[in-house]
Amino acid sequence: MTTTAERAPGAPRRGVRFWRRYGAGYLFVLPSMVFFVLFMFLPLGWSFVISFQRSGLAQSSWIGLDNYVSLLNDPVFGQAAFNTVLYSVVTVAVWVLVSMVLATLIHPLPPRLRTFFRAAYYLPSVTSAVFVALVWRWVFNANPWGLANYVLSLFGAGPLGFLSDPSPFLGANVALWSVILSSVLTIPAVGVVLYSAALSAVPRDLYEAAEVEGAGAIAKFRHITIPLLKPITLYVAVIYTIAAFEVFERVYVMTGGGPGYATNTIVYLIWRTGFRFGEYGLASAQAFLLFIVIATISLIQFRALRSDVEY
Amino acid sequence: MGNGRIAKFIGVAASLVMVAACTGGGGTTPAGSPGAPSDSSGGSGSPGGSAAGGYQGPLEWWQLGYAPGGTTATSKLVDDAVAAYEKKHPGIDITVTGIPFSDEGLARLDTAIATGNGPDIFRIASDRLPSYGAQGVLSPIDDYLTAEDKADILPNLLEGVAYNGQHLAWPQWVPPVGYYLNNAVIEKAGAKVPDATWTVADFMKLAQDVTGHGTYGFATYMGAAGVNDLTLLYAEGARVLSDDNKTYTLNSEAGVKGLQVMVDLFKAGAMPPDSATIKLADVEQGFIDGRFAIMPTGSGSIANLKSKNVKFTVLPPPIGDAGKPVTVGGMGTYAVPKKSDPARVAAAHALGRYLTSAEVASDVPGWYLAPATRKSIKVSDTTPEMAPFEAMLPNVQFMPLIEKWSQLDAAIHPEIQLALAGQKSAKQALDDAGAKITPLLGK
């Protein structure tokens, strides 16, 4: 936009020109932005501000970075962070891989079967997370009459504590791996649908050429499907990562963070610090630390898979 | 760019939203809007113990676990109490709102009170009083306590609402933690139900004797906000904090000994495998089903057990090194937030006194679901099963009344769970809890 020294008489002034040019854009985003500012950014700002305070609701005092520093030195927070990262890494990796494989398997089926499977996989995610977690808690009951233990008994294995056993296991503990297991046994429906869509856009001649050269199914998958699905993989990985890092209902319903500190996750800690202890300042600090982690990981994922993706 | 079109459109969308609100929102009754402190109706009721003689108008009462027309004991009793009180004080219009019994519900309560939008009176457990006290949002009952009140309320229980030299709420009842024994299960195992003089050794033997065939001798909740699991530590004479609340003392020899009792029982298989994460409701259900022989919990379970026709005996916790029965408990209270209208506050206090008095017991039979805090009320007259709990009242220990109690609680229970699961020794567990607790004290 330039400022001209002279203006033709009767020509609109800069302000009006600005409005004419950009006004529509602003007006279209206006309704959404109003609600965003009022109910998202304002509360976020309040949270950010009090993360530098020692705050209950009624009193607060400025303590600068003390909240953040104490968190970084807090072994409970450290363990929760570790649990969250382990949970996310395993879960996201499995979900991305599984959804890619499932979508690839569904793709060549006749249309009726395709729709059937996609619907069957998507159905569970339409129900509330709390209820699903309740069911898993029931399944992983430590008593011999818990379903999972019953299945184990069929193989002659003893009853496992599953969700009540904090014994070390594979770098973490049994309870945490049980939670991860319940997650892994959940079908990544969104990923399946997204990959299905992307697959339909993959040109056939590539596969034909590979077949001519004698490539089998696995080879085709590795060298054609996976690279071509990179853009979608980025999107899927990012949304699943965000969701995994914010895991809460699952832990709240299944274990309550226990036994001991075995299944604490960051968001569970945030909730507990805010709602149980009433320490909203500290809870906000925890939340913003989480935000930094998620944002960083998303950025890394973007860079890693960015090359041929335009967003 | 938009001529009237956009504006028209926004209008349509807005009215859609309005319609939604009108069909569902309806919250324009006094119950819907936060209690307006500027309501200066009524006369100049002077604060000072007189009944709500001067005040006429609405009173807002928030009750945990209440549902209008609901079928639980809480709901029915509250409705009856409101009817009785309004009959005696025409001109007072009480509206009750239920608060869900969850952390979110309590957070909602806290927020409302902190921002001045709270009710005139609300029901709360005594362990939450210190945080309100620190915020200074409650109107102490001291100015409204009559001499008669002071003589009637049990002194050690009145201390249960004390904070910084003031008494913050009307003490209503104390559900002490008693040990429920399932008669059928014990007799089936060929053992005898002990009496109130039983010792910890008796307890351990009994629990192990009745274990087997899908039955566990002892089960307890040991999760957040619980106190049931601490009974065995207190039985040996341990306390969480010293009397002045400045030192952590749970890792004393007594505390370690008490925790070791549970650890030994778990190792011997006398406790269910999911003890570390079992929920309170599941303990009760297991007791009803006959899978658990002994469970420690408050007097509130009596109603449920009776309705399920379970034959049970209630004993005080087994006697340990403390030499006499010791138990723990919380206290239900009615608190009155500060508001700007003194007449209204006085009226709320009058209601609070009513709800914690002998008067309401005669107006609303069965009002007291736990032993009352006043000498004039004998709950066991109407509910005989309460007798053992009433006998325990003089021996009840309250958890320390400090602001950060929930953080202490959150430091203790995970360590108990870890000790039980064999991840660390009892001493280590209690020491580790202390390492987290000590920095929180003396602030």
Next chain:
Amino acid sequence: MATPTSSGVSVRSPREVPVLVPVEVLPVVGGATNASGRPLRRRERLAILAILVPVAIIGLFPMYWMVTTALTPSSAAIRVPPSLVPLDASTENLAELFRQAPILLWAFNSLVIAVAIMVCHVVFDSMAGYAFAKKRFPGKNLMFLLIVSSLMVPVEVTLVPRFILVTRLGLDDNLLGVILPSIADVFGIFLMRQFIRTLPTELEEAARVDGANEWHVFWRIIMPLSRPAVATVAIFSFVGAWNAFLWPLIVLSKRELLTLPVGVALLQQEFSTNIGLQMAGAAVGAIPTIVLFLFFQRQFLEGVRVGGVKG
């Protein structure tokens, strides 16, 4: 780039053309074909099904368990070995549920809230998505970035400040208090933006040349073309609003105003030892969203596919 393939049909890259073509309509001869167009061998189809079917069973299992437990009278819930088929199925839990609680009223409240939120999302998100996709104005990218990054902060953090705000506005214990803060919606805006980006600008230009104003262009041209994406936003919004738990729990307390998930959860507190009743509540809460999904499945899966693919 358009690539001719051996089957004679060009498959254009998603960038050039809105991918409105349902996957099922892609040229297939006689049913199932693999990636390169060759018909599936029987062996291959069986192998595929051998994987997909068990996965579907695992995925649908929690829902199956929820339903069977709901139909099991409370006296029979704990049995060793746990029975997979409810031998003594009875509707006593359901009857008890309806007797204890105003289920229909709660469903109605949920419906009102979900519809209001859905309508607002559809309209406002499309407007904003259109602006972000097609319009240029200073601060656009910053706004978009802010909106997207708000996803990375867990909702627990903004809960209390939002509640304070809502209370100050006098909207607590009011359906509006649930609706208004939920109108800010990232996914919808993102989805619409992605989709609208793929629409050719010529359409708009043509309309503008013909004298249509901005609103006309949006409402009469863009929106009709965006039907699949709009359908997705509508359904996501509805389901999300219906299943919302935490926020309505905090805002609403009058029993007559509760939504279905919140009411059912409170019931669980009253009947915490009755797993059958809890699952009955869970099942009843899940039914509407399941029904909705089954009816609108096509649009749903369509639009997710479309909106999610890179544009």
